[in-house]
Amino acid sequence: MAQVPTSEKPSRREQILAAAAELFARHGFHGVGIDDLGSAVGVSGPALYRHFRSKDAMLGEMLTSISEVLLAGGEARAAGARTPRDTLGELVAFHVDFALDNPSLITVQERNLGNLTDPDRRRVRGLQRRYVEVWVRAIQDAAPAADEPRARAAAHAVFGLINSTPHSRHLDRDAMAALLRQMALSALLDVGSTGAADLNAAV
Amino acid sequence: MAQVPTSEKPSRREQILAAAAELFARHGFHGVGIDDLGSAVGVSGPALYRHFRSKDAMLGEMLTSISEVLLAGGEARAAGARTPRDTLGELVAFHVDFALDNPSLITVQERNLGNLTDPDRRRVRGLQRRYVEVWVRAIQDAAPAADEPRARAAAHAVFGLINSTPHSRHLDRDAMAALLRQMALSALLDVGSTGAADLNAAV
DNA sequence: CCGGCATGTTAGCGAGCGCTAACGTCCCAT
DNA sequence: ATGGGACGTTAGCGCTCGCTAACATGCCGG
Numbered sequence: 001m002a003q004v005p006t007s008e009k010p011s012r013r014e015q016i017l018a019a020a021a022e023l024f025a026r027h028g029f030h031g032v033g034i035d036d037l038g039s040a041v042g043v044s045g046p047a048l049y050r051h052f053r054s055k056d057a058m059l060g061e062m063l064t065s066i067s068e069v070l071l072a073g074g075e076a077r078a079a080g081a082r083t084p085r086d087t088l089g090e091l092v093a094f095h096v097d098f099a100l101d102n103p104s105l106i107t108v109q110e111r112n113l114g115n116l117t118d119p120d121r122r123r124v125r126g127l128q129r130r131y132v133e134v135w136v137r138a139i140q141d142a143a144p145a146a147d148e149p150r151a152r153a154a155a156h157a158v159f160g161l162i163n164s165t166p167h168s169r170h171l172d173r174d175a176m177a178a179l180l181r182q183m184a185l186s187a188l189l190d191v192g193s194t195g196a197a198d199l200n201a202a203v
Numbered sequence: 204m205a206q207v208p209t210s211e212k213p214s215r216r217e218q219i220l221a222a223a224a225e226l227f228a229r230h231g232f233h234g235v236g237i238d239d240l241g242s243a244v245g246v247s248g249p250a251l252y253r254h255f256r257s258k259d260a261m262l263g264e265m266l267t268s269i270s271e272v273l274l275a276g277g278e279a280r281a282a283g284a285r286t287p288r289d290t291l292g293e294l295v296a297f298h299v300d301f302a303l304d305n306p307s308l309i310t311v312q313e314r315n316l317g318n319l320t321d322p323d324r325r326r327v328r329g330l331q332r333r334y335v336e337v338w339v340r341a342i343q344d345a346a347p348a349a350d351e352p353r354a355r356a357a358a359h360a361v362f363g364l365i366n367s368t369p370h371s372r373h374l375d376r377d378a379m380a381a382l383l384r385q386m387a388l389s390a391l392l393d394v395g396s397t398g399a400a401d402l403n404a405a406v
Numbered sequence: 407c408c409g410g411c412a413t414g415t416t417a418g419c420g421a422g423c424g425c426t427a428a429c430g431t432c433c434c435a436t
Numbered sequence: 437a438t439g440g441g442a443c444g445t446t447a448g449c450g451c452t453c454g455c456t457a458a459c460a461t462g463c464c465g466g
Contacts, residue, residue, distance in 0.1 A: 012443090027317060030233030034424060046425070047444055055424065111314045114230060149373040150382060156371035157364050157386055164363025170352040179353060179394070183360055186393035187386035215413090237454065249455070250414055258454065 013051050016041055018104075020058050025107035025166070029059055029115040059112060060120035066105050067127035070098065074134045084141035085189075091138055092184045095162050096177050103166035110163055132156070143192025154191040158184050216254050219244050221307075223261050228310035228369070232262055232318040262315060263323035269308050270330035273301065277337045287344035288392075294341055295387045298365050299380050306369035313366055335359070346395025357394040361387050 019040040023032045034055060038044045052058050077094045081087035099106045116124060135155040140146055146154065162180055171179065222243035226235045237258055238248045255261050280297045284290035302309045319327060338358040343349055349357065365383055374382065 028231050028233055028314070030231055030423095031318065033422080043444065044446095046446090049425070050443055111231070115234065150378075153371050153373045153379060153382055154386065156373075157367050157383060160367025160370075161360050161364035161390065164360050167363075168356050168359035170356045170359075175353070176356060179356055180360060182393055182396070183357065183390035187364065187390040190385055190389035191382070193385070233453095236452080246414070247416095249416090252455070253413055 012041075016048060016051060017058065017062050021062060021102075021104040021108055024059065024062075024112060025104040029108075029112045056115075056117050056120070059108075060116055060124075062105070063109055063113065063116060063124045064120065064127070066102075066109050067124050067131065070095075071127050071131045071134075073098070074131050078134050078138060084138065087138045088142045088188055089181075089185065091135060092158070092162075092181050092188070093177075095159070096165075096180045096184070099162050099165045099180075100173055100177055106163050107166045139188060139191060143189060145192040150191060154188060158188055161187065215244075219251060219254060220261065220265050224265055224305075224307040224311055227262065227265075227315060228307040232311075232315045259318075259320050259323070262311075263319055263327075265308070266312055266316065266319060266327045267323065267330070269305075269312050270327050270334065273298075274330050274334045274337075276301070277334050281337050281341060287341065290341045291345045291391055292384075292388065294338060295361070295365075295384050295391070296380075298362070299368075299383045299387070302365050302368045302383075303376055303380055309366050310369045342391060342394060346392060348395040353394060357391060361391055364390065 016037070020032070020037050023036060023040060034048060035045045037055075037058075038046075038048055048058075052061070073094050074091055077090040078087050081090045113121060113124065132152065132155055135158075136148060136151045139151040139154055140148065143151075161184055165176065165180065169176075219240070223235070223240050226239060226243060237251055240258075240261075241247045241249075241251055251261075255264070276297050277294055280293040281290050284293045316324060316327065335355065335358055338361075339351060339354045342354040342357055343351065346354075364387055368379065368383065372379075
């Protein structure tokens with residue numbers, strides 16, 4: 001296979017990270033050994049140390065880059081939206097697409113934050129906090145009756161809803177995306193109401 | 204059928220399981236050693252083998268009993284409800300209460316199914332499948348426009364929403380329960396509609 | 407009083423872990 | 437042609453893991 005020397009440097013690291021994401025998602029960080037990771041990309045064992053300083057560094061790089069992508073995408077979508085409800089719709093659609101296209105990454109980020117080193121965890125938590133902030137502002141703008149703790153709790157709940165995707169594959173991708181968007185938006189728009197009754201409006 | 208034939212063992216096993224649930228939830232199954240588990244209940248290390256045959260058996264018993272409690276509770280609530288929408292409300296309330304009262308167990312069940320031994324995993328999966336069935340029937344009864352795969356996907360999504368509780372503790376218990384019930388029901392009742400716009404039913 | 411059971415202890419085993427050392431090979435730039 | 441860097445190999449280290457062995461102690465019914 002011919003390699004282009006200058007522009008296309010990256011492939012091996014990302015190939016390793018993709019394989020690692022799948023294995024970490026399936027067995028947990030501590031349930032996967034260096035040899036497992038190596039043989040998943042066709043090399044064996046310690047060869048990985050030509051590309052990463054440690055197993056911890058693989059997880060760190062993986063979760064940091066996910067968090068950066070989510071934050072950047074969320075901010076971009078929020079900035080491009082016109083109305084508060086449009087903002088919410090954009091954020092939901094963005095997160096749904098990401099979760100459907102990267103189920104392993106979503107799973108690893110949900111389950112293995114606690115296996116990061118302290119500096120890595122601090123950085124990832126900071127990025128996640130800023131991503132949640134984007135959502136909290138959007139929720140409060142679209143549903144002014146929700147105070148901030150309530151909006152924050154709602155954001156986490158919707159993440160749980162959307163991130164459940166990797167564990168249920170009963171629909172094809174587009175139908176699943178439509179269902180998740182619909183459920184997420186319904187749940188979010190009801191956060192503003194106080195009690196049992198509905199406050200439904202048209203789209 | 205897995206009951207010990209002798210007299211009931213009251214406290215120690217359950218004390219160990221409770222401590223193990225918290226540790227497994229925080230660090231993952233492979234991230235907790237038996238010395239950690241022992242010292243969490245005041246004894247140290249191998250003393251646990253007076254109560255459990257192995258570390259795997261602790262996880263197995265933990266997840267089996269959760270699944271049994273959820274299934275029994277779900278069936279009882281569904282049997283006692285009058286209308287389809289009432290059934291859904293009962294199921295949602297039941298699951299919300301369970302998740303809020305047992306955050307560690309919920310987390311372990313979500314994350315560590317893959318660490319079970321094969322027979323344990325088969326049993327737990329079977330119980331979970333029956334619990335999901337209860338939900339699928341309730342969803343289809345309450346929202347007849349939803350076909351079965353759609354109802355199944357919706358059930359998993361709502362589990363994700365409710366089970367996100369352990370990761371966000373911004374509200375007191377009752378406010379959190381009310382919010383989760385409201386969001387879950389809104390999401391579920393919209394599953395019946397077909398596309399982007401309407402088909403909303405009255406309360 | 408005592409024998410047995412329940413429950414705990416410490417010492418240590420074999421296996422597996424993450425990782426390093428030492429070494430080989432291919433590929434290009436000079 | 438050749439020397440060096442990128443990339444791979446195998447052997448093996450130090451450590452921790454789950455678990456067993458061997459032994460101690462307190463309670464309890466005959």
